[in-house]
Amino acid sequence: MSDTSPTNLVAEAFEAQRDRLRAVAYRMLGSHADAEDVVQEAWLRLSRQDPATIHNFAGWLTTVVGRISLDVLRSRQARPEASYDDRLPDLVVTVDDSPAPEDDVALADSVGLALLVVLESLGPSERLAFVLHDLFAVPFNEIGQILGKSTDATKMLASRARRKVQATERPTVAGREQREVVQAFLAAAHRGDFEGLLRVLDPEVRLTVDTPDGVVVVLGATEVAAGAQRRLAAGAVRGRAVLVNGLPGIVSWREDGAPLSVVAFTVVEGRIAGIAVVIDPARLASMDLPDPG
Structure with missing residues (x-):
């Protein structure tokens, strides 16, 4: 009863x-x-x-x-x-195995990271x-x-x-174009191509980095480009394309297999307007990350 x-x-x-x-x-x-x-x-x-x-x-x-x-x-x-957890929403990482469907972002949570x-x-x-x-x-x-x-x-x-x-909330570009902008940014960062970075960054881009010591915020294309190569590539030996809250992103690992970083990119009108980076080992450990590709 x-x-x-x-x-x-x-x-x-x-x-x-x-x-x-x-x-x-x-x-x-x-x-x-x-x-x-x-x-x-x-x-x-x-x-x-x-x-x-x-x-x-x-x-x-x-x-x-x-x-x-x-x-x-x-x-x-x-x-x-x-604390950083008070400042940015939780990041949900999913594997991005598809070739580049146009509607990935539209299928994401209607209230996403952006x-x-x-x-x-x-x-x-x-x-x-x-x-x-x-x-x-x-x-x-x-x-x-x-x-x-x-x-x-x-x-x-x-x-x-x-x-x-x-x-x-400016209109976002389609899924394939978002990925192309992100790939252009990563390629320029690895080459140390400062001008190439500026071409794909919104002049008012906001970079937010979650570190073990708290949040670090960098504003403006020049400042973000200046530190991009060091922040995104230092220590990483493997990377894998993912979706982070429905946005194009990348997970990087160290040589020993430990996760190094999770990065999410917000692309609007063909340029990167926001980058959210998690490098805090404690927060990375709490996230459900895929295996290295």
Whole structure:
């Protein structure tokens, strides 16, 4: 006989919402680990709440997850030394064995690395308003209650965030062309061809490197090109083309088979606009990487 006690019914209702709540928190925070923590905290708050006072279960949980995520974002903003995991989304590496289908990127997660990096540039309130309304269709009046703002003020926040996202989200090229741009970059890096690197880098390219000592960010084509050969080739003896969150990338290994780096490239309008590199051995060890090709 099934357990229909109030406590069990609440638990079942929460589990039915868990995947959606995790998705909301992940889009807010860009970290699967942080998203799990937020969802767990939402469960703890639910367990202390009288279910009879909750008239819209899904809405109540979304509000709680939004508020907790907002607190995390504001805390990060107050701590500029926040760790790399707070700054960039988790990287999911998959083998790129196909010749170069045109629709690889279109088949990737609809909110991939590029958008999550863009969302990092938004203020906490803007990010909440954009994510909840544009990605999860939460009404503005409910978002306003989370932010402590009027519905009109919340609409303005979402509109401002939307303009920033649209200004950054230039159309991406097709899968084959993305790979060709990345291959041109790697070839130029290995040759030490500085001019060749500049040709394939967006003037405002952003390079983010996850090191054992924390995050390092390099901005601008000249600075990125100057260090590209050292950063991408030092110590590597084997490399393999992969997809990283649906973007073209490469995994490199040392001679002893230990992973050296994971690199993801964001290509827009035929140039590399973003490069995310992981060289932290601890983080590499936590990733599900393919075997050397």
